[in-house]
Amino acid sequence: MIDSPLPSEESEAPLGRVVATERKPNTPHEFHFWTALDSPVGIGTIVRVEGAQPVNGQIPTIYGIVVEGFSYTDLQTPIHDMLGHDGTPGGGSLGATQRAEIRLYTAAVLRQLPEEPLQPVPMGRVFLADNNDVAVALRMDGYLREGANTGIPIGVYRAGGTDAPIYLDADFLIGPEAAHLNITGVSGLATKTSAIEWILSSIFTHFPSQKGSVAAVCFNVKGPDLCFLDQPGPVDEADAALYEKCGVPVKPFENVQYFAPYKSDGFSLNTLRSNDALLHNVSSLTWGLREVLQYAEVLLNKDDVDAKADALIDFIRERVVDRDFGDPMLGNKRYLVRSFADLEQWFRDVLSAMEGKNGESWRTHHVATIRKVRNRLSNISTRCAGLVTDDGAVSDLPFGSFQDRTVYVIDVASLEEDAQDLIFARVVTRLREHLEKRDLGVNHVVVFVDELNKYAPNDGPETYVRKMLLDLAERGRYLGLVLFSAQQFRSQVHRRVVGNSGTALYGRMDADELATPGYAVLSPAVKTKLATLEKGQLMVRHPHFTQPIFVRFPRPAILRGRDGAERYPQAVDIDLEAAVVRSLRTLDPTITLGWVQEAVGIREEDEIIRARNATVRERPVDVRKFFLSQLRPVVAAQTVTRPATAAVRSAPADDPYGF
Amino acid sequence: MSAVPIILSSAPHASFSSIARVLAGLLPESQPVDGGAPLELSAANTQPPRLISATVIEGGTLRARRVFEPPAVGFAAFLDGTQQSLVACYLPGGIPIVYGTVGAVIRDRRNQRLFTWRHAVEHRLYAPRANVSPSIWRSLSETGIVVHDTSETDTPDVATEHPHALRELAVHRVQKDREIAERSLALEWCSREERPLLIDGGTSGADQVARAACAIGVIKSHRTLYASGEALTAVLGLGYAERSSVFLVTSPKRASVASWYLRIRDPRGHDPMWGLIRVEVAPPAAGIDADVGRRADVVSRWILAEIAPVSLPDGRWDKMVYGVRDCEEFLRAVM
Numbered sequence: 001m002i003d004s005p006l007p008s009e010e011s012e013a014p015l016g017r018v019v020a021t022e023r024k025p026n027t028p029h030e031f032h033f034w035t036a037l038d039s040p041v042g043i044g045t046i047v048r049v050e051g052a053q054p055v056n057g058q059i060p061t062i063y064g065i066v067v068e069g070f071s072y073t074d075l076q077t078p079i080h081d082m083l084g085h086d087g088t089p090g091g092g093s094l095g096a097t098q099r100a101e102i103r104l105y106t107a108a109v110l111r112q113l114p115e116e117p118l119q120p121v122p123m124g125r126v127f128l129a130d131n132n133d134v135a136v137a138l139r140m141d142g143y144l145r146e147g148a149n150t151g152i153p154i155g156v157y158r159a160g161g162t163d164a165p166i167y168l169d170a171d172f173l174i175g176p177e178a179a180h181l182n183i184t185g186v187s188g189l190a191t192k193t194s195a196i197e198w199i200l201s202s203i204f205t206h207f208p209s210q211k212g213s214v215a216a217v218c219f220n221v222k223g224p225d226l227c228f229l230d231q232p233g234p235v236d237e238a239d240a241a242l243y244e245k246c247g248v249p250v251k252p253f254e255n256v257q258y259f260a261p262y263k264s265d266g267f268s269l270n271t272l273r274s275n276d277a278l279l280h281n282v283s284s285l286t287w288g289l290r291e292v293l294q295y296a297e298v299l300l301n302k303d304d305v306d307a308k309a310d311a312l313i314d315f316i317r318e319r320v321v322d323r324d325f326g327d328p329m330l331g332n333k334r335y336l337v338r339s340f341a342d343l344e345q346w347f348r349d350v351l352s353a354m355e356g357k358n359g360e361s362w363r364t365h366h367v368a369t370i371r372k373v374r375n376r377l378s379n380i381s382t383r384c385a386g387l388v389t390d391d392g393a394v395s396d397l398p399f400g401s402f403q404d405r406t407v408y409v410i411d412v413a414s415l416e417e418d419a420q421d422l423i424f425a426r427v428v429t430r431l432r433e434h435l436e437k438r439d440l441g442v443n444h445v446v447v448f449v450d451e452l453n454k455y456a457p458n459d460g461p462e463t464y465v466r467k468m469l470l471d472l473a474e475r476g477r478y479l480g481l482v483l484f485s486a487q488q489f490r491s492q493v494h495r496r497v498v499g500n501s502g503t504a505l506y507g508r509m510d511a512d513e514l515a516t517p518g519y520a521v522l523s524p525a526v527k528t529k530l531a532t533l534e535k536g537q538l539m540v541r542h543p544h545f546t547q548p549i550f551v552r553f554p555r556p557a558i559l560r561g562r563d564g565a566e567r568y569p570q571a572v573d574i575d576l577e578a579a580v581v582r583s584l585r586t587l588d589p590t591i592t593l594g595w596v597q598e599a600v601g602i603r604e605e606d607e608i609i610r611a612r613n614a615t616v617r618e619r620p621v622d623v624r625k626f627f628l629s630q631l632r633p634v635v636a637a638q639t640v641t642r643p644a645t646a647a648v649r650s651a652p653a654d655d656p657y658g659f
Numbered sequence: 660m661s662a663v664p665i666i667l668s669s670a671p672h673a674s675f676s677s678i679a680r681v682l683a684g685l686l687p688e689s690q691p692v693d694g695g696a697p698l699e700l701s702a703a704n705t706q707p708p709r710l711i712s713a714t715v716i717e718g719g720t721l722r723a724r725r726v727f728e729p730p731a732v733g734f735a736a737f738l739d740g741t742q743q744s745l746v747a748c749y750l751p752g753g754i755p756i757v758y759g760t761v762g763a764v765i766r767d768r769r770n771q772r773l774f775t776w777r778h779a780v781e782h783r784l785y786a787p788r789a790n791v792s793p794s795i796w797r798s799l800s801e802t803g804i805v806v807h808d809t810s811e812t813d814t815p816d817v818a819t820e821h822p823h824a825l826r827e828l829a830v831h832r833v834q835k836d837r838e839i840a841e842r843s844l845a846l847e848w849c850s851r852e853e854r855p856l857l858i859d860g861g862t863s864g865a866d867q868v869a870r871a872a873c874a875i876g877v878i879k880s881h882r883t884l885y886a887s888g889e890a891l892t893a894v895l896g897l898g899y900a901e902r903s904s905v906f907l908v909t910s911p912k913r914a915s916v917a918s919w920y921l922r923i924r925d926p927r928g929h930d931p932m933w934g935l936i937r938v939e940v941a942p943p944a945a946g947i948d949a950d951v952g953r954r955a956d957v958v959s960r961w962i963l964a965e966i967a968p969v970s971l972p973d974g975r976w977d978k979m980v981y982g983v984r985d986c987e988e989f990l991r992a993v994m
Contacts, residue, residue: 037772074988076972084969095967096732097981098771100988 015039015160016105016126018049028109031064031121035103040160041066043525044539044550046129046137047107051122058114062121063129063137064107065547067523073099106523108547110137134164139544143169152206153246154199154505154540155551165246166551168503170208172543174444178502179477182452184490185507189535190560192486193225195505196448197556198248199484203446204405205248212443213404216484217397217431219424220411221450227273228564229407230256230281232557239536239554252558255406259285259397261387261415261423266609267579268571270386271411272561275568279586284395284616285387285410289340291396291426292380292388293317298425298464299383299418300376308369309376315365316373320346329353329362340381340388347374384419393613399430402441421465424455428468428481435479444480447472452487456494466494473500491516506530506539506548522548576605580612587615588623599628607631674782675758678802679747682756685798689748689756698744698757698830706882713885713906716917716943717952721890721904723897724952726921726959733961734875735854736767736776737982740841741990744833746826747784750791753822756799757785757809759833762990763840765848765856766982773985777847779840780994785809785829790820807832838864849874855961859983862916862939869914869941875958876916876939879978881932885918895931897922902959905951907942917942917951921959923966924977934977938962 016035020026031049035041043066051060075081084095112118113136127133134157135141143150144167151167158164172178181199183192200216207214220226232252235243243250258281260271268274273282296313297305305313319325321343325335330353337343347370354360354367361367381388397408410427412420428447434440449455449469456469472483473496485501487493491513498504509530513519519527526548530539536555539548559567571582577596584591600608611630620626683691715721740763747758764778784799789810791799799806809828841858842865848856849871862869862876885906886894894903903920916939924934940958943951965980973984 074984075968080969080971083971084967095981096734096771096964097768097773097968097985099968099981100773100985 012127014125015041015128016047018121018123018126019104020120020123026121028112028118028120030106030108031062032104032106033126035105035126037101037103039103040128041069041103041105042159043067043069043529045159046110046134046157046162046549048127048129048133048137049121049124050127051124053122055117055119056114060119060122060124061113062124063110063112063133064121065110065137065549066105067108067547068106068525070104070106071101072104073101075099110546111139128160128162129164130162131164134162134166138166138542138549139546140167140169142544143167143171150208150211152199153202153248154542155538155553156242156245157549157551163245166540166549168540168542169544170203170206170211172502174203174207174211174214174446174482175477175480177477178543179482180473180501181482181484181503181505182490182493182498182501183484183486183505183507183538184488184509184513185505185533186510187488189508191507191533191535191538192450193561194536194556195507195538195553196484196486197226197229197558198553200407200446200448201253201556202246202248204253207444212480213441214444214446215402215404215442216407216446216448217427218407218409218448219420219450220409220413221420222413224272224413224561224565225450226409227258227271227411227561228278228559228568229253229409231278231559231564231568233555233559233563235555235557242552242554243557246554250557252556253407255403256281256409257398257406258282258409258411260411261285261384261419263414264385265573265576266386266389266605267576267583267612268573270414272413272565272570273411273568274571276571276582276585278568279582282586284613285397285423286389286393286395286613287387287426288389288394289338289343290321291394292384292422293321293377295422295425295429295464296377296380298421299380305376308366309373312365312369312373313377315363316343316377327363329357329359340378344374344378347378383416384422387415387419387423389613393610393617395613395617397427397430398441399434400439400441402445404442421463424449424465425468428472432472432476432479432481435481444482446482446484447476448484448486450486452485452493452497453489456485456497458492458494469497470494473497489513491518502543504541506533506541507537508533576600576608580608583612583616584623584627587619591623595624599624599631603631675745675747678758678782678784678804681802682748682799685801686748686750686756686795689750691748692746695746698746698826699742708882708884710884710887710891712887712890713908713918715890715904715906717905717919717955721886721906722893723901724904724955726900726902726956726963728956728960730964730966731957731960732964733855733957734768734857734965734982735852736765736848737773737857737859737980737986738763738765738841738845738848739859739983739986739990740764740837740844741987741994742833742837743994744785744826744830749822750795752790752820753825754787754790755822755826755829757826757829757833759783759785759807759829759836760994761833761837761840762994763837763844764986764989765844766986766989768982773982775989777844778989778993779844780990781805781836781840783807783833783836785832787825787828790825807836842868845874855958857962857965857980857982859979859986861913862941863908863910863913866914869916869939872941874941875961877962877980877983878937878939879975881935881937885937886920894920894935897926897935899923899925899934900959900963902938902955905955908939915942916940917955919955919959921962923963929977936962936978 016033018031018033024032045066047064049062150170152170152173153165154168155166156163157166183195185191218226230252235250240250258273260269263270321337330349335346337346354362412423431445456466490498511531514527536552539550541548580596581593611627614630615627679691742761744757744759746755748756760782762780765776766773767776784804784806786799787810788796788808809832845868849868853873855873858876861878862874868874899922901922905917905919908918909915918937918939920937922934926933968981970976970979970981970984973979
């Protein structure tokens with residue numbers, strides 16, 4: 001944190017002078033200055049101008065950031081230089097004197113003090129901004145002062161010997177003001193994921209206690225990117241210095257919980273974090289009929305769900321699922337539909353009854369609609385196998401008991417698109433519902449979604465996920481639900497999603513992307529810098545900053561996905577018994593394969609999985625006993641003695657009617 | 660020292676506007692002039708072209724000599740001066756009150772870049788005291804700017820009532836002040852430094868400078884040629900990197916200097932004066948001709964090393980070294 005702004009020492013040497021000509025005048029938002037050839041000024045450097053004439057009795061101080069640079073000599077045309085060298089480029093050494101040369105810079109105004117009257121930038125001396133100047137220039141002094149204290153370090157501004165931590169305002173990053181963060185940049189540099197990991201570390205360290213608790217829900221959408229957030233990774237000295245500068249401890253996340261659906265076999269976790277050594281905080285994510293039916297429209301496209309189908313789905317959801325259901329057409333049979341298997345049986349009976357009566361409709365629903373909905377719903381458990389269970393078993397995020405400073409990672413990287421959409425829609429909806437009721441367990445949740453180009457494109461059909469993201473971006477901040485999103489091409493993401501992101505980060509950008517209209521406000525020099533940013537550099541836009549700022553951030557102290565995948569290779573596919581052992585060992589390390597094989601015997605696969613799921617869900621003290629209790633008892637074999645029966649008396653041959 | 664370099668600014672200097680306003684207040688009867696062109700642009704060069712035979716001190720006759728060694732960097736600094744004369748107002752009778760600015764600078768070369776070693780800029784008013792009343796002269800003095808009397812002239816036959824003649828007198832006086840400013844800087848350099856200084860113009864104006872080994876004058880104008888007959892043919896026929904024999908330039912009013920012509924650019928396809936300069940250095944002690952030649956070769960190599968970068972777009976770029984152009988640009992910025 002900084003002290004109140006102090007006037008800089010007069011003894012420091014100016015590095016430039018403001019200049020203005022009729023052709024290049026200064027304005028209230030832009031000014032020009034020249035420097036010595038060896039000055040440390042570059043694109044993105046923050047400078048301070050001290051005016052010479054007082055305004056309203058106060059010497060004006062102007063802060064600016066360099067957005068463009070020019071260099072030229074007194075040469076009028078290139079041919080003069082060619083003449084001077086007799087057309088021989090190698091003759092340059094003949095010149096005893098180098099031509100008079102200028103470094104001329106254009107700076108965008110960050111702040112003027114006093115702020116009124118707002119005047120064109122006056123002529124004056126230009127100084128390199130020190131830490132204090134940077135804080136004032138970026139208006140960080142407003143939220144770094146004692147009493148406010150809502151600064152979240154995003155990185156370090158570095159120029160000409162100045163190493164100044166840059167803080168974002170937690171009110172504008174997490175809400176209730178502005179909120180949301182979007183990061184864009186080319187793929188393959190690990191910048192976007194690393195930046196998000198670093199920012200989450202910073203938030204967890206610096207999120208002010210008076211604002212309550214915060215957790216993060218991250219969707220791992222590709223590879224092992226987020227699979228090792230709790231594993232330490234190497235950090236070099238330079239990065240360690242950045243950590244120290246920002247006051248963030250060099251360590252991985254302490255509290256991380258992983259969730260992943262099963263593969264289609266129903267017992268192997270569908271995640272790259274399936275190594276035995278890391279399973280202690282990996283839970284399965286499985287949902288049953290009730291959970292899925294609420295989000296049927298996520299999985300069913302508009303062709304599937306017309307008004308009639310929608311009405312039937314509503315009927316099933318409201319009147320059938322989890323209800324004691326009966327109907328005269330179905331006779332005296334009662335139904336308690338709790339799983340896809342139950343629902344399939346219910347559909348079968350309804351359709352049989354209709355066929356039996358040769359009826360075309362039942363309860364206003366046409367038989368064709370019923371068949372169609374049956375087809376689509378039944379198909380869900382197949383399309384989302386591993387996530388959606390036939391038997392209704394549910395293993396979910398701990399909604400209601402979220403922990404402060406905990407990251408919940410949902411690995412959807414290996415799932416089909418439908419399953420990814422379903423998970424995203426349901427998790428975000430549940431988060432919103434709980435935050436509305438204030439019973440989630442934490443006050444704020446950061447939801448990180450990568451590949452926004454895919455989930456919220458600015459063109460293409462309207463999808464449920466895109467609607468969710470828009471809703472999240474536009475209304476989430478009031479609830480404490482904050483969207484951190486990332487994508488490669490910001491221009492191809494829905495405008496309202498990125499537009500509602502109060503904070504925007506830019507890593508290295510593709511030149512084609514920079515040529516799109518969204519970047520027209522950036523100068524050519526800033527675009528060039530963006531196109532050549534190194535790893536670990538970002539351009540930051542934040543509501544308090546009137547101009548984008550370049551910062552460096554450290555490599556996260558986390559095992560990178562690729563390294564983690566090598567160190568902790570994915571478990572090979574195994575049989576059911578071994579999968580059960582692996583699951584139960586996270587609860588009781590003494591469990592052996594032999595014990596499991598003996599326990600399950602010749603039982604059906606479904607039964608074993610159900611018992612395993614129940615055990616993992618309940619996390620009992622005595623794992624063995626509980627697991628066994630979930631298996632149907634096997635009746636002991638016993639010898640059955642046949643009762644002696646009297647022989648049938650045969651009829652006398654001569655008197656067949658005599659008895 | 661050099662031949663009337665002038666500042667061609669698009670607008671008169673800001674201080675000119677203020678002095679014009681002051682004069683309008685002090686001299687209500689005067690007629691202000693708004694934005695006139697510098698007088699140097701219209702001042703004719705009254706000196707007629709002439710040929711003067713000089714005493715050759717290197718060999719018997721003046722002939723072309725090849726500078727065999729390649730160019731070598733030798734100069735440490737460059738000196739030049741500029742002037743600007745503007746009519747601030749006319750008194751009744753067409754008497755011009757001229758606002759003159761003179762400047763001179765030495766630009767020191769360090770690591771191939773030029774930095775200001777010392778510079779001087781002076782502003783003065785120039786008026787013919789003999790043609791104005793004592794009260795007007797007093798009023799001019801009240802402006803706070805030094806007033807120079809242009810009536811004091813070495814040419815008594817000038818029609819001193821003609822406004823143009825009075826303006827020319829003022830220009831000549833401004834020129835004199837510029838030469839004084841240049842000389843002052845040259846003297847300071849010669850008293851403090853031993854590193855070679857290239858002076859734009861001759862060095863014979865001041866004895867101390869003319870005798871200093873570190874002062875080398877380069878003259879670009881050739882209204883006076885120190886050769887005639889075959890010697891002139893030899894001078895005008897010099898090729899690139901050729902110099903003439905060294906001769907002695909003497910004058911009753913100026914110090915003697917050793918001098919030679921040097922061609923610094925290939926004259927083929929150009930006029931005979933193309934790339935032709937005359938160099939002035941301290942005269943040798945009597946009877947050491949061999950040293951004079953060697954010195955001329957060394958200094959010529961130094962000058963040839965200065966032909967790049969070229970001084971374009973200056974019209975005199977064929978003869979002007981870049982360091983001198985840099986001096987003029989500097990003075991243009993500060994005057």
